Amino acid sequence: MLGAEEAALVRGVWQKVESAKDEMGEETLTRMFLVYPKTKTYFPHFDLHHGSEQIRNHGKKVVTALGNAIQNLDNLRQTLADLSNLHAYNLRVDPVNFKLLAQCFQVVLAVHLGQEYTPEVHVAFDKFLTAVAAVLAEKYR
Template identity: 55%
Template sequence: MSPRQNSDVFAVFVLDISRLFLSYPQTKTYFSHFDLGSGSHDLQVHGGKVLGAIGEATKHLDNLDEALSKLSDLHAYNLRVDPGNFRLLSHTIQVTLAAHFQADFDATAQAAWDKFLAAISTVLTSKYR
């Protein structure tokens, strides 16, 4: 990816976090210490973390459990994030991708993203049991 494309993808994920908080206000519960204003530094940092985790997952498709184990521990044991929020984030990511990459985000791409994000969500919620 070119630096411009990387910048565009990063901006989309920052927008995605904003969209998550606007669409599902209950998800703000875990971010009471954040500045949730559009384009805030907090949203940029967290959007970068989400994008980084997704990028890491793409490198370890054959072993998502191990690749995301620490992140799963963090969300289950320390942050105690409602596991339903991962489904909400997955949906929001797909809406954001569809809105920004209309020509490329066809039914096949949507199905692939849905399957991939569901696999990530499954790993992140696996420690809740």
């Protein structure tokens, strides 16, 4: 998955994300709902307006889960097992949405990090988020 240098980049960037994770989670979900409106179908009970408390809270959950995955890069399958089961068996979320969310998170990272979002950081996070999406989608097979 990630080489040692890439893992170090992801962990280093994550320290910057921690201070703004609530905001970044909300921005990621808001962006996903705007750019990929079909993703809204999995949130019929949510107030999907900009600034919604429900979007803010769910965004916080998403980013917290990513942080947990970063702390456990060597054991993503076990770390994300409960989320994988929840999304596959209970929520029945289309696994394509994990990739769409990852793309939106990459954009939010780039906006927040600016010059610090180097091509190397982009590649490292892309590999990480691709691995997370793959693990979350495993139960669908």
